[in-house]
Amino acid sequence: MITLYTFHLSTNGRKVHMALEEAHAAYTITPVNLMKGEQKNPDYLKLNPNGKVPTIVDNGVVMWESIAILLYLAEKFPAANLLPTAAAERARAFQWLVWQPTTFSAPVSALFRQLRFTAEGQRDQTVIDQARAEVAKNAEILAGGLQGREYLAGTCSIADIAFLPYLHVLHELGIPLPSELEAYYKRLAARPSWGKVLAYTG
Numbered sequence: 354m355i356t357l358y359t360f361h362l363s364t365n366g367r368k369v370h371m372a373l374e375e376a377h378a379a380y381t382i383t384p385v386n387l388m389k390g391e392q393k394n395p396d397y398l399k400l401n402p403n404g405k406v407p408t409i410v411d412n413g414v415v416m417w418e419s420i421a422i423l424l425y426l427a428e429k430f431p432a433a434n435l436l437p438t439a440a441a442e443r444a445r446a447f448q449w450l451v452w453q454p455t456t457f458s459a460p461v462s463a464l465f466r467q468l469r470f471t472a473e474g475q476r477d478q479t480v481i482d483q484a485r486a487e488v489a490k491n492a493e494i495l496a497g498g499l500q501g502r503e504y505l506a507g508t509c510s511i512a513d514i515a516f517l518p519y520l521h522v523l524h525e526l527g528i529p530l531p532s533e534l535e536a537y538y539k540r541l542a543a544r545p546s547w548g549k550v551l552a553y554t555g
């Protein structure tokens with residue numbers, strides 16, 4: 354049995370939650386309330402010294418970093434076909450799995466913090482404008498990766514799962530996406546696994 358430590362609204366936690374659902378894994382969730390600072394509790398820091406979610410524990414094996422966890426789950430549950438086996442498609446999946454946390458997510462999170470967590474009078478328009486521009490550029494790059502494809506690397510894989518929580522945030526913020534990306538977002542969001550993720554409210 355896998356235990357997932359997460360906060361229901363965490364984008365990184367949602368990636369792992371969705372992958373567990375896609376894999377039909379046996380798992381339980383232990384909520385870590387980020388609003389109450391529970392990620393900094395000494396007992397949780399013993400599992401994840403970063404004081405962040407998600408973390409998983411699988412038969413005594415403790416793991417953090419959402420992308421590492423996605424790779425672990427894809428390998429542990431090969432029947433779910435969450436990572437292509439052919440070298441070229443697998444490399445494509447790795448490329449997007451690296452690009453998502455290193456490039457795509459930061460401006461999305463910056464925009465979310467400004468527009469959802471900062472009082473209107475205290476927002477930084479320079480930060481907002483810069484984040485919007487980076488999001489728009491990255492959205493074009495991601496849409497380019499989808500030309501002629503339904504998913505980033507063959508069938509639906511952990512590469513797609515890594516992006517969905519961030520596309521969801523952009524959707525919630527009403528940020529327009531290129532049409533290919535909008536269609537891709539809707540395709541992924543229609544998966545029952547994502548429905549389960551959204552239904553989880555801690």
Ligand SMILES: N[C@@H](CCC(=O)N[C@@H](CS)C(=O)NCC(=O)O)C(=O)O
Nearest residue numbers: 363364365404405406407418419420
């Ligand atoms: N690189 C980490 C990032 C984890 C992360 O930033 N998690 C956020 C939630 S999405 C968090 O726990 N924030 C609470 C904090 O920083 O105190 C991963 O991919 O797992």
